[in-house]
Amino acid sequence: MLKFSVTSYKGYNTKENGQHGTELAMIVSGEQGACVWRFATGVGPMGPWPSMDPDSNMLAGVNIARPMGMGFVAHSELNERTAHEEDYTMNDSCEFLEGRPCVCDYQYSLDNQFTQAFACEGFSGVERILTEHYVRHYGVSE
Numbered sequence: 590m591l592k593f594s595v596t597s598y599k600g601y602n603t604k605e606n607g608q609h610g611t612e613l614a615m616i617v618s619g620e621q622g623a624c625v626w627r628f629a630t631g632v633g634p635m636g637p638w639p640s641m642d643p644d645s646n647m648l649a650g651v652n653i654a655r656p657m658g659m660g661f662v663a664h665s666e667l668n669e670r671t672a673h674e675e676d677y678t679m680n681d682s683c684e685f686l687e688g689r690p691c692v693c694d695y696q697y698s699l700d701n702q703f704t705q706a707f708a709c710e711g712f713s714g715v716e717r718i719l720t721e722h723y724v725r726h727y728g729v730s731e
Contacts, residue, residue, distance in 0.1 A: 591730070593720075594615075595613060595616070598612040598614065600632065601636075602652060604637050610630050611633060617720050619723065621727040622726075622727065623664045624663050627659035627662075628704070631653060632651050634650070639652070658703055660698040661697055661700050663695035664691040664692075666686060667691050678692070
């Protein structure tokens with residue numbers, strides 16, 4: 590059975606690493622792997638780097654930038670079928686597969702369909718598109 594979940598990654602603003610806003614990761618996962626779309630909210634903490642938006646309200650304690658999609662990736666269960674994927678990253682412990690090893694065997698950055706679905710339909714729109722990609726990529730709907 591496919592499961593939809595959302596997690597977040599905190600933003601940062603440090604001299605060493607620059608600045609990056611909080612991200613949301615929306616995930617549809619199942620036995621074969623997980624399809625993940627990441628979205629940068631454009632909201633990050635104040636710090637040594639100024640806001641990218643000169644009109645932002647600095648009194649709110651945040652820096653503002655443009656929100657944007659960060660791309661789509663399939664994290665597939667590492668097994669005999671996927672172990673030969675030489676062009677993709679392999680991980681010993683995948684955060685999207687409950688710590689099981691994975692290979693990132695599909696990715697793309699042109700994620701306008703996700704951004705539009707999120708803007709118009711919210712999480713349910715993103716879940717629908719992620720599920721479609723899961724079924725197409727793995728050939729199963731579990």
